[in-house]
Amino acid sequence: MRTAHRWPWSGCTSSSSNRLCPGRRLTRTVFSSGICRAAPKSWTSTLRRRRWRPRLVPRSATAAALIGALLLGEGAPRAGPPDVVTSGKRSLKRRTLSVTDANFNDVQVIHVAGGVPTTVSFRQPIRPESVILADTANVFLPVKASEASIVLIPKRDLGRRSTTTLTVTLADGTIVPLVLATIPREADIGVDVDVALVTRAPAESATALKASAAQLRADLDECRADQGAAGVAKVAGLVLQQDVSQPQVFERHEVGRRDKQERLLVEVRQVYRVFGHSYLLVTLENRDPSRTWVLDHPELSATGGGQSVDVQVVSFQMEPVSLAPNETAKLVVAFRTPPQGSTNSFRLQLLEKNGSRHVKLDGLSL
Structure with missing residues (x-):
């Protein structure tokens, strides 16, 4: 006996060879052994095929979902290097440390934290090769230093009892020691170090050179103001x-x-004697069309009785100092007046600075 399959339409039994009964109204059926009977009318229902329709999602909702996903992706924290650990929430600050004569003996402190890069900048140039980081606990990544700044990246927070120092040497030789420490609530993301030493500054420092130049300028102004007096x-x-x-x-x-001589017209004009000193007035004219003549120093000697004796030149002044082509200058040579009654003759030499255009005048009767 062959058992029929239970299909949800009436009027037929189904086997593997005939599953559909064309031309018959589909009704629910009750199956028994080999008999197909019509079901009651209450069971009878006409099958209706439903077309599948996709559920539409508003474009605004889709765009909002995409934007939210992007924002979540951007705002999510990115994993750092595996050897850097950040702990706690700290406020990142930028500070300025001033090193003056008053606080020179005080060691300045920089606040560092694990995973937070700290840039230490200097207003004066530094020597990058002289930067020394005393990191005995291997807390910091390799230091990056340039002529104006240093970058410090600690792998983790420093311990309370650990002491780490950073020593920096400026280009003028000034040594600046700094202490690195970790505090709970804040860290320095940037530190500007301003070294403004005056009395403790080395002679090669910019501050000392500026002070020296200002003093020389003041002295020069005073000399010019009091020149006649x-x-x-x-x-x-x-x-x-x-x-x-x-x-x-x-x-x-x-x-x-x-x-x-040497394309220079030299004329010894006058000599003045007063209070035991003689003042020799000389004029010079440079007739070389292309070269400037500059006096290095004059030399004076006295000859008599077959001997030559050097005469000490007390002072000399030339105006202008540099003699350009086709210009004339005045020169005054001061020396002690020889004793009365001496019949010595003098030799005057004018030596050029960084050159070979020297002038020699013999047999001067002064």
Whole structure:
């Protein structure tokens, strides 16, 4: 006996060879052994096929979901290097540390934290090769240093009892020691170090050089302001040094010696004698069309009796200092007046600075 399959439509039995009964109304059936009977009308129902329709999602909702996913992806914390550990929530700050003469002996402290890079910047140039980090516990990654800044990256927080120092040498030789420490609630993301030493600054430092230049400028301004009065004061001082009981010589006479050497026209014009000193006035004209002449120093010697004796030049001044082509300058050479009655003749030499255009005048009667 062959058992029929239970299909949800009436009027037929189904076997493996005939599963559908064309032309018959589909009804629910009750199956028994080999018999197919019609089901009651209450069981009878016409099958209706339903078309599947996809559920539509508003575009605004889709866009909102995509934007939310992107924002979540951007805002999610990214994993750092495996050897860097960040612990706790800290406020990141940028500070300025000033090193002055008053706090030079105080060691400045920089706050570092695990996983937080700290950039230490200097207003003065530093020596990158001289940066020393005393990291005995191997807490920091390798230090990155340039001529103006240092980057510190600790792998983890420093212990309370651990002491880590950073020593930096400026380009002028100033040594700046710094202490690195960890505090619970904040960390330095940037530190500007300003070294403003005056009395403790080395001679090569910018501060010392500026102070020296300012002092020299002030002295020069004072000399220019008192130039005329200073000359009068010096003459007054010379008068005070003289012995009033001895006769004094105040003399001026013409020399009138003229010569041309090394494309220079040299003329010894006059000599003045006062208070035991002689002042020789010389004019020079540079007739070289392309080269400038600069005086290094004059030399004076006295000859007599077959001997030559050097005469000490007390002072000399030339105006202008540099003699350009086709220009004329004045030169004054001061020396001690020889004793009265001597018949010595003098030799005057004018030596060029960094050159070989030297002038030599013999047989001067001064």
